Amino acid sequence: LPEGYMFNISAPDGGSPTSIRRQIEDLIGPADTEEWFQLFRDNYVQEADIIAMKEWGADHIRFPFHYNLFYDIDTDEFIDEGFDRLDQLLVWCKRHRVDVILDMHAAPGAQNDGPISDSDGTARLWTESETYWPITVKVWEEIARQYKDETIIIGYDLINEPVTPDGYGGRDLARLYGQLTTAIRKIDENHILFIEGNYYATTFDFLTPPFDDNMVYAFHKYWNETDQGTIQYLLNIRSQHNVPLWLGESGENSNPWFYETIKLMERNNVGWNW
Incomplete structure (x- = not known):
């Protein structure tokens, strides 16, 4: 994407x-x-890139995809080429033992109003939920159906950086996650579900207590300090609900900032993705 x-x-x-x-x-x-x-x-991305990341010390990668890699909304058909490309990536990752997290980076209708979600300026995943929620469920059902037994995949990052617009909020996000979880678990009980918070994966109102026995709260960290106070509210959620945390995205700052952030995560036993 x-x-x-x-x-x-x-x-x-x-x-x-x-x-x-x-x-x-x-x-x-x-x-x-x-x-x-x-x-x-x-x-x-080619096999040489997977080899390089393995040599740098990466133990997993996050695969960001536009839903239309797998599904044509106009014809209501799945796209073999998209699954073929993912299959090839998985071959490389299995060969070099780099695990994979599948990340729906652009959801049907757009999960926020920015360009990263391929929005036209409106987050229609929320404003036109009757149209786009069933499609989102359908895509994840097919992914689960095809990869339920694939062990190189750690899990599914269901919605990247959701931002509900005015008139919508955390309850709506929780309802969508509930529908996705129910649909996926009818097919796939093996993989972890990564649940991103609202407002670019920073706030988890209405997403607690956990609603699945195999889920992780995934947060993103940009443009703030690297001290304990910036993540303490997340650590509190982890402690209260006994659910792991994962830093799914960070950066756009500086090398010292990256270094300090990684040390912060490691001190607190929080997994992180570059």
């Missing part, structure tokens, strides 16, 4: 994946754009 900053394209000029594709089409036409994106996906 391309994000605008990777291409030095920022919002509101078109930092979403759809806007990036549209701008490339304006330059070279639809057919060449499709070829370009195929080559982009062929080359963005």
Whole structure:
């Protein structure tokens, strides 16, 4: 899933994946754009990258995907190519023993109003939930069906950085997570469910107590200090409910900030992803 900053394209000029594709089409036409994106996906991550990350000490990677990698909303059909690409990644990861967390980085309708969710400016996952929640459930059901016995996959990061708009809130997020959990557990009882908090995975109101026996609270950490106080509320949730924590994203700061953040996580026995 391309994000605008990777291409030095920022919002509101078109930092979403759809806007990036549209701008490339304006330059070279639809057919060449499709070829370009195929080559982009062929080359963005290869086996050599998995080897390098293993050598650097990584024991797992987070696979961020746009739901439309696997599902065509216009035809109501699943896309074999998307699953084939994930299958190839899993082959490399099994070969080099790097575990995988599947991350729905752009959900149907968009889970926040920013370009990272491929939004058109409205978080329609919430404002048009009757349309987009069933699709979200359907995609995760198919993923669970195909990978329920895949041991290199740690689990499913159900919704990346949800942000409910005005008029919606944590109760709505909890209801969606409840539907997803029920649907997935009918198929797959093996994998961990990673539950991100509201407001870019920072607040967990209405997501406690835990609603599954095999779940993790996943949080993100950007643009703040690296002291104990910044994560104490999360540690309190962990202690109160006996549910693990995982830092799923962080960064955009500096190398010293990264170093201090990693030390903070390790002192508190919190797993982290780069």
